[in-house]
Amino acid sequence: MVLYKPKKNQNAKGNRLLVSITVLGSAGPIRFVVSEQELVATVIDTALKSYAREGRLPVLGSNLDEFFLYCPNAGPDALSPWDTIGSQGARNFMLCKKPQPEKVADDGRSIPSMSRRGNGSWRSRINKALNLMISSH
Secondary structure, three states: OOOOOOOOOOOOHEEEEEEEEEEOOOOOOEEEEEEEEEEEEHHHHHHHHHHHOOOOOOOOOOOOEEEEEOHHHHHHOOOOOOOOOOHOOOOOEEEEEOOOOOEOOOOOEEOOOOOOOOOHHHHHHHHHHHHHHHOOO
16 A cells, blocks of 8 residues: 655645636646746746647647736736736736737738737737636636
8 A cells, every 4th residue: 555655845846726727719728736836937938848749729839928828817918927926916828929020011001910810909809818817616
């Protein structure tokens, strides 16, 4: 019979949290355990790797600098990559891709991006998604 033995360094890492990260356009949230002392950038990286490993759609890529992490309880501003994930006092987050800058033609006209869907700004889409998350709980 095997009994549970805690690891010796378990308390040195601090408390661990089960975080739930919703990706805009994906079927459901990604859930994994992190230390509350982990940086937001590390959590974004882990979320992108988990998302890719599970083969989810749409394909996001792996460059963590192309993404924002939002906390619905903290308002409409993205979390700083240098904050610790436990500093928000929350466990539910939203991962959003940063808007791509529009390309400019040689004659100064902007070339519409093929990846942009529909009208409206990225901020309004994020605010709508945050409102849906808050109202559904």
